[in-house]
Each structure stands twice: as C-alpha cells, then as structure tokens.
Amino acid sequence: MNLRNVTRKSLVLGTAAGAALGLVGTVGVGTASAATKLSYNCVYPLIGDRGLDVDIEVNLPSKIGSGQSTGTVQTRWTANLGADTTEGLRAVDAASIEGHAISKAVVASPDSANVQVNIASALQKTSIPDSGSFSIQGFGTAPALKFTKTGKVTATLGDFDLKISLLKADGSPSALGTFASKCTPKSGQDLKVVxxxxxxxxxxxxxxWERPPWFPGTQRSDVPGTLNYGFNLAGSSKIKAPNGTVPLKGGIDVRVDGVSGAIEGELALDKTSGPMSILGFLPVTADVRFEQVGKTVGSYANGEIKTKSTMWIYLPRMAVFGAIPLHAQANCRANAPSVIDMHSTPGQFFNPKLGGKLIADNYSIAPLENCGALNGILSIFTQGSGNTIDLNLTPKA
Structure with missing residues (x-):
C-alpha cells in the first residue's frame, strides 16, 4: 500500500484551502465518499483570518480490488472566497494570487495503522476583483494506491501549511511577497475526506481527468517589502482639565513592513485653537501647536492599527473671551512631551485603501513652562490625564 497516495489526494484539498487564503471549506470526495463540509481558520500577515468555501472532487472509485492499482489519484476543486477576503487582499495591494499548499492527513487502511502524510498541491493563478467574492480553481495528483487486504480505507484531513504569493496589477510581488500561513480546522467537525x-x-x-496547463505550477520565493500609505486626518482632541475641545487637522504617511506589520511614519498636525475654561466658568480661547518627537511607530496586525506618537504640546497664546491675553509666549509648552497611543476601532477591519477611525483613549499633558507670569496658574488648569483624540483618516489622493 502506498499511504502517500491517499494523503496526497487529501492534501490536494488542503491546497484548495491554501489557495483561497483559507477559511471555511466544503469538500466532496468524488465517488469514494459523500460530500463533506469543512471549516478552517487560516492566519495571514497583516489582514488576519479569512474564510473559504471549497467544492472538491477526487477521482477515486468507491471500491477497489485488493492488489488493484487505482492509477494516479487526481483531485480538482473550486475555492469560493468571500467579499471580506477580497477586501483584505486588495488592502495589501494584491491583484492576483497563486501558490501551493502542504496538507496533513491521517490515513487508515487494512494494511497499516494511522499514518500522517504530507502532500503538496497547486492552485491556478487567479485575478482578485476590486470587490465582491471570487473563485479559485485547483488541481492535484497523488501516486497510485494499492492495498493487499480487504476492508475500509479512510483519510482524515488536518492542518494546511500554505505558501502563497500575492502579486500587484503589474505582475510584480506585493509587499507581502511569498509567505507561509497555517490553516487549522474548526472543532466539532467530521474531517474524513476519503x-x-x-x-x-x-x-x-x-x-x-485531463490535467490543466497550469499544473503543477512554479514555486515562487518573492521577498517581502514595504507597504506605503498616506492619510489626511480630521477630528478633535478633548482636553479634560480645562474642559475644552480643539479641532485637529493634518496628515500622516506610514510605511508598513510586509512581514511583521511594523509601522513607522511621520505625523503632522496643523496649528489649532479652541474654547476652554478656567476656574470652571471663565471662557478662554487657547492656541495649540503640536510638534512631533521622532517618528510615529506601531503595528498593523489582524486588520487593526496601533500607533504611538510622541508630541510636544505648545500653547503659545491664551486669551479670556478670545480678546484679553493671559499670555502670548511662543515657547509656552508642556515641560515634557506627551506620549499618545492610538488605535483603530477594535474588532473592525481597517482598510488602508478606505481609511477609518483612529482613537486615543487617554493621554497626559505635563505641567507648563515658559508661559510668563501666570505660568503656574495656567498649568494647574491644563495639565493632567484623561485627554482623548478622535480622528477620521482618509487616503491621500
């Protein structure tokens, strides 16, 4: 008996899952068994988990004679990917997908105990639409099977180890290059596929079956690169101590590492002003200026953004009723820079091609310095924690 044959067949199914960047799978094992529906979780760089539905056939009979060869085992499948997968792939500049997979199956036969076998398979290079769902065709083969004893042969599918290449519209590698991803079946399923x-x-x-011209395909080894995104931003910052809100506008340009998702970039906020109050009732208009220290850093992982920016906060002018100056010192600022941690909306996919929310739940402003004779008094009413930021990011043209 050639156990590798059975596993190969089963792993062709794995390729289907891999091709699709794998998620929910539906597998049918030709005449050798009834159709089986399988669901998987697959982890991919930057965009996180995605789902997949797979329809699969295996060219095996439901019965084989003892000592009879099956001939080369063939598998063909259609992987159907949802709109959320399309959005995720497009977000990282992917216009087409191709690759291979190693599937892991356990084979049981009258000749041998359970044996785990790894089998490789390929998927057709497929264009990714701008939006909506799409399908990928797959094909695989395995060596002929032969069993000497009568009885039952089964193959149970396990994990998939994927090797996927995402290409840009011009055919060059995307920033994710060629990467590995593991897909694991969800619990509570019957994973028997043969x-x-x-x-x-x-x-x-x-x-x-006739083999398609793209089988067995070419193994790619594209080196990951960097994704570049630029955003305009608009929103506001709530400053707790003086009970004031100032509008914010500006921009940020970031570079995202295609392997780790590490972010580095430059944040620029425009000078702004807004109403505040001193002593809880005295209306004050304050000019506010932000000056970045170093670079904004962070991560893009599982479809969510987290950043850390360090900013000097200047208050160069404060005036009662907007007209009576309390001070007008250009170097009036907090005596230490503020570290501002920001994040996109938890649990929601942040698509850099569309933009979205970026929020700071809490940042602190240090005591003031260089603010003239009223420095100490003004500092009491501006310093402290509990300050927030709420921004909308839109892609730059």
Whole structure:
C-alpha cells in the first residue's frame, strides 16, 4: 500500500484551502465518499483570518480490488472566497494570487495503522476583483494506491501549511511577497475526506481527468517589502482639565513592513485653537501647536492599527473671551512631551485603501513652562490625564 497516495489526494484539498487564503471549506470526495463540509481558520500577515468555501472532487472509485492499482489519484476543486477576503487582499495591494499548499492527513487502511502524510498541491493563478467574492480553481495528483487486504480505507484531513504569493496589477510581488500561513480546522467537525472499500476482485476505475496547463505550477520565493500609505486626518482632541475641545487637522504617511506589520511614519498636525475654561466658568480661547518627537511607530496586525506618537504640546497664546491675553509666549509648552497611543476601532477591519477611525483613549499633558507670569496658574488648569483624540483618516489622493 502506498499511504502517500491517499494523503496526497487529501492534501490536494488542503491546497484548495491554501489557495483561497483559507477559511471555511466544503469538500466532496468524488465517488469514494459523500460530500463533506469543512471549516478552517487560516492566519495571514497583516489582514488576519479569512474564510473559504471549497467544492472538491477526487477521482477515486468507491471500491477497489485488493492488489488493484487505482492509477494516479487526481483531485480538482473550486475555492469560493468571500467579499471580506477580497477586501483584505486588495488592502495589501494584491491583484492576483497563486501558490501551493502542504496538507496533513491521517490515513487508515487494512494494511497499516494511522499514518500522517504530507502532500503538496497547486492552485491556478487567479485575478482578485476590486470587490465582491471570487473563485479559485485547483488541481492535484497523488501516486497510485494499492492495498493487499480487504476492508475500509479512510483519510482524515488536518492542518494546511500554505505558501502563497500575492502579486500587484503589474505582475510584480506585493509587499507581502511569498509567505507561509497555517490553516487549522474548526472543532466539532467530521474531517474524513476519503471513504473507500477494498474488496476481492478488480473494480471499474474512473476515467482519468485531463490535467490543466497550469499544473503543477512554479514555486515562487518573492521577498517581502514595504507597504506605503498616506492619510489626511480630521477630528478633535478633548482636553479634560480645562474642559475644552480643539479641532485637529493634518496628515500622516506610514510605511508598513510586509512581514511583521511594523509601522513607522511621520505625523503632522496643523496649528489649532479652541474654547476652554478656567476656574470652571471663565471662557478662554487657547492656541495649540503640536510638534512631533521622532517618528510615529506601531503595528498593523489582524486588520487593526496601533500607533504611538510622541508630541510636544505648545500653547503659545491664551486669551479670556478670545480678546484679553493671559499670555502670548511662543515657547509656552508642556515641560515634557506627551506620549499618545492610538488605535483603530477594535474588532473592525481597517482598510488602508478606505481609511477609518483612529482613537486615543487617554493621554497626559505635563505641567507648563515658559508661559510668563501666570505660568503656574495656567498649568494647574491644563495639565493632567484623561485627554482623548478622535480622528477620521482618509487616503491621500
């Protein structure tokens, strides 16, 4: 008996999952068993988990004679990917997908105990639409099977190890390059994908399928690169101590590492002003200026953004009723820079091609310095924690 054959067949199914960047799978094992529906979780760089539905056929008979060869085992499948997968792939500049997969299956037969076998398969290079769902075709083969004892042969599918290449519209590698991803089946499923009887006497075998021209395909090894995004931003910052809100505008340009998702960039906020109050009732208009220290850093992982920016906060002018100056010192500022941690909306996919929310739940402003004779008094009413930022990011043209 050639166990690698059975596993190969089963792993072709794995390729389907890999091709699709794998998620929910539906697998049918030709005449060797009834259709089986399988669901998977696959982890991909930057964009996180995605789902996949797979329809699969395996060119095996439901019965095979003891000592009879099956001939080359063939598998063909259609992987159907949802709109959320399309959005995720497009977000990282992918216009087409291709690749291979190593599937892991456990084979049980009358000749041998359970054996785990790794099998490789390929998927057709497929264009990714701008939006909506799409499908990928897959094909695989495995060496012929032969069993000497009568009884039952089954193959149970396990994890998929994927090797996927995402390409840009011009055919060059995307910033993710060629990457590995693991897909694991969800719990509570019957993972059996082959169910074949070994009987006495030769049986009729199915007619072999014609191999597609893209099989077995070429293994790519594209080096990951950097994704570049630029955003305009608009929103506001709530400053707790003086009970004031100032509008914010500006921009940020970031570079995202295609392997780690590490972010580095430059944040620029325009000078602004807004109403505040001193002593809880005295209306004050304050000019506010932000000056970045170093670079904004952070991460883009599982479809969410987290950043850290360090900013000097200047208050160069404060005036009662907007007209009576309390001070007008250009170097009036907090005596230490503020560290501002920001994040996109938790649990929601942040698509850099569309933009979205970026929020700071809490940042602190240090005591003031260089603010003239009223420095100490003004500092009491501006310093402290509990300050927030709420921004909308839109892609730059």
């Amino acid at each position: 169910d074949m009887d070994v009987v006495s006497g030769d049986q009729t075998l199915p007619t072999p």
